[in-house]
Amino acid sequence: MAEITVAGLEKSYGSFTALHGIDLHVEDREFLVLLGASGCGKTTLLRCIAGLETASRGEIAIGGRRVDPLPPRARKIAMVFQNYAVFPHLTVFENIAFGLRMKKMPNAEVDEKVRRAATMMHIEQLLARYSGQLSGGQRQRVAVARALAMEPEVLLMDEPLSNLDALLRLEMRAELKGVLQESRTTTIYVTHDQVEAMSLADRIAVMHGGHIVQHASPLDVYRDPATRFVGSFIGNPPMNFLPATRTTAGWEVAGLTMPGPAIDAHTIEFAVRPEDLTPAETGLTGRVKVVEPLGAHQLVTMDVAGHHFRVVLESDLVVRPGETLRLAPRPERVRWFDPTSQTAIDRSLVPS
CATH class of the missing domain: 3.40.50.300 (P-loop containing nucleotide triphosphate hydrolases)
Structure with missing residues (x-):
């Protein structure tokens, strides 16, 4: 042994x-x-x-x-x-x-x-x-x-x-x-x-x-x-982070309201990996800044509410700089962090 x-x-x-x-x-x-x-x-x-x-x-x-x-x-x-x-x-x-x-x-x-x-x-x-x-x-x-x-x-x-x-x-x-x-x-x-x-x-x-x-x-x-x-260290590109603010209906992230942790806090951080977002009619809205073809996929860098944001999309989707893109995060892949301790918030506190 x-x-x-x-x-x-x-x-x-x-x-x-x-x-x-x-x-x-x-x-x-x-x-x-x-x-x-x-x-x-x-x-x-x-x-x-x-x-x-x-x-x-x-x-x-x-x-x-x-x-x-x-x-x-x-x-x-x-x-x-x-x-x-x-x-x-x-x-x-x-x-x-x-x-x-x-x-x-x-x-x-x-x-x-x-x-x-x-x-x-x-x-x-x-x-x-x-x-x-x-x-x-x-x-x-x-x-x-x-x-x-x-x-x-x-x-x-x-x-x-x-x-x-x-x-x-x-x-x-x-x-x-x-x-x-x-x-x-x-x-x-x-x-x-x-x-x-x-x-x-x-x-x-x-x-x-x-x-x-x-x-x-x-x-x-x-x-x-x-x-x-x-x-932020694991993953290439790394996770996206956006501030989330409590509202009566849930948590507001860059103008989008979504369910989140049931904790006593006014502000937390929303996090999602670039491959865990899909184009949708309703979602996080941002302006496309750079498109990088990567073969089967493309890496799109955006501005979302003044924050640097990346998404990995299929290469056959036509995306151009200057366009507005709406992205829906996969709910089961969203993570939340405490901005003070920088630690993950227990997933059991997030409604399924």
């Missing part, structure tokens, strides 16, 4: 606190993604779990065994970095074998583990080459194979695909997910790329300002953001 438990973890650098009391549980064999913008603390958290940083406070356990007092080599983890760290003077075989030889394994066992890891990453035909003869994608495969050859209880990955071009990143993403499903290794993966997070993760922990602000499945993070930040 290689479940990971982080309890009350804090990390400070002088007067700056990078991590604020992090609590996190990763199930055995789970693929967890730490997602957030640069500077949110995700890499610091990963390095604390790896033992490359010492936490200021809190505990870390792997498989029920507390590891934060232990050095990295005693934690039964492997780590894949953004820059690959593939040794140029060694062959692919010796790069993958490096950690195994450090553990003084017999040659026959090293050979077996190297070839198995290379086969998993589809680089068995490259074992005799030097890293200088490899492409970026091939070097990344070598780095992952080297980590898998160690048969770690936990695999930690810090933005491992960020140096690859878009097409290669797409290919590596699918390959990596298949390999880790096969190896059944508990994995924590750091990225700022939300598409990468949504496609790879069993669960996502969204980080902001040194806090985990939501920890849920990719679909829950997308459909039910816990905070305004999550709604």
